[in-house]
Amino acid sequence: MNRPVRIVSVPAGADSTEVRVGPGLLSGAGELLARHVRPGPVLVVTDGNVAPHHLPPALRSLEAAGFEGRAVTLPPGEETKNLDTVRELYAALLREGIDRGSAVVGLGGGVVTDLSGFAAATWLRGIAWLALPTTVLAQVDASVGGKTGVDLREGKNLVGAFHAPVGVIADTETLETLPARQVRNGFAEIVKAAFALDAGLLPALEAAPGRLLSLPGDEIPDLVERAVRAKARVVAGDEREAGPRRVLNFGHTAGHALEAATGYGPVLHGEAVAVGMVAAARISAARGLLAPEAVDRLRAVLRGLGLPVSLGDLPARPDRDRFRRALLRDKKRRGGRLALVLLEAPGRAVIAEDADPDELVEVTYGGGDIS
């Protein structure tokens, strides 16, 4: 295998997680896992969309390294990310004899990696897991930083744990089997990384966005690696999300509320976050923190990538009252203060500790007086 391997080291407690980015790396999954876990049975969690394309090579790689891969294929979609599925995973872990010295492998998008990571975090008080993300979203965001989670009916990721994988393999070739809308969805998190963390990502996003959506093999690995590196820097030293790491929530306060207000499903996470980023940028500009041109630049980048910039672009209309109630629940859950990530410039985020939910409602639903 002579392909270039990009390796990013993400701090994880006393250890660190090795994130490998590049085309064709899935075939190295077994070898990477074998550095951390002795041969024996491992539980591979995947979903019905991913399995036909990527499960056979993943199993072959594991078997070549001495593992017995036992697969659980879940129904695709966010609605799978619930406690009933976690129980099914516990039953599979028991059935397949997965012990403290063994591992879980999550092969799929964020739903699969969040679920498999949570099962690993709580099985026998925590066993090893390997993340094999196959979506742009999971490669640049979900698999980096150790967050695992499960939804309750009342909200996303209410249950979860911080439990870093022993390794992450972001095989950029696996992205080629994604539907176009899922590709765009994932790019929203790269745009977030560019505007909240690292403006150095912008030139590539602005040069030929249409080309990026076709996943050119010479550019995507660089972009994914750079986004992972940007995230790794803020995760370092703040693994429990008490401080600086919160800038990763740029666009996510309104984004989560838009997902809630549309009942999770019709509007994808990245689509909701795209609109949320524009809202946060507009508030930043209205407060005089951010030049209005930067808001236009954000809009242009998102449009170039086929992402929504306002409510009218979304595939479903989020009800204003439900949106507001979701923000208030968020505020309550965070101790009565709604922290909002604002921008001072592309790549430079600041946190407004006590934002007004109604200001966010106003901006998102179109108070015409804010730029």
Added chain:
Amino acid sequence: MNRPVRIVSVPAGADSTEVRVGPGLLSGAGELLARHVRPGPVLVVTDGNVAPHHLPPALRSLEAAGFEGRAVTLPPGEETKNLDTVRELYAALLREGIDRGSAVVGLGGGVVTDLSGFAAATWLRGIAWLALPTTVLAQVDASVGGKTGVDLREGKNLVGAFHAPVGVIADTETLETLPARQVRNGFAEIVKAAFALDAGLLPALEAAPGRLLSLPGDEIPDLVERAVRAKARVVAGDEREAGPRRVLNFGHTAGHALEAATGYGPVLHGEAVAVGMVAAARISAARGLLAPEAVDRLRAVLRGLGLPVSLGDLPARPDRDRFRRALLRDKKRRGGRLALVLLEAPGRAVIAEDADPDELVEVTYGGGDIS
């Protein structure tokens, strides 16, 4: 409050947990929690046996420190320690608005502290919790070391997390409401601490065991404190139970299998561990590691405390085949090797890395040729 407070510091990751031992300390629960968590709602988890005695003073203490204590009272008993109960706790956490800056308080025995600790470990990816153990077992064992857990039908503590409480208050006066059998049950873990970790505990256990069972206020706090200190020493540096901490399993390999072989319930944990300790000590003597007199001494201490020393003393007869199958499952779960904690002397334990399950069956079920 002029009563003596004994404080033991137990390492917990980068932090440490303060364990306070002594009579009447429950009234300081609110003050201790307030050092870690800001005022607001906290969820107090307890059970129907404990609530009538200790919930009102616990709530008063929390309220005096500015908390709003919201109680969930669970049915008493091991069968409550399941995933359905965890779901109920999530629903209560949601209902009571427990956010990342708030806390869970576990008031009760090991079932309550294990469950409430697990809910805290997995709510919003981990929030603070305070342990208020009210049984001897929970005060000397369950609350120290950060283990939390939930049973599946197939086995105890299969699901769980390491998540240390921010503090532990072992109010030795709360023990006075325990039934006599539960007091004896808890003393088994003090005997374990004496034989596996700290022979300095033995004189007090041997002097007047009958008196100890009446929970004399001048001796129990010393004994609990010393047992906690002994455990804290081995937990230090091995919080994930990879190495030295495993000596805490003295008597537990056969003990867990005896519990499994009687269907969890008829034989209490400490009763099963008592018989398991005798079995492990006999194997130690048969291997020439331990003087036969030390086995007699262990038996005498257990008998003095009204604890069983052989199968015939147990309130239910564990089936031999079920016992053997439980050992084999245990072995399988630990990567195909059954580690057995043996003794070289009272207070000095060693680990036999690859024990033979059938030897343990033979000794426990009475091969007459082993001393």
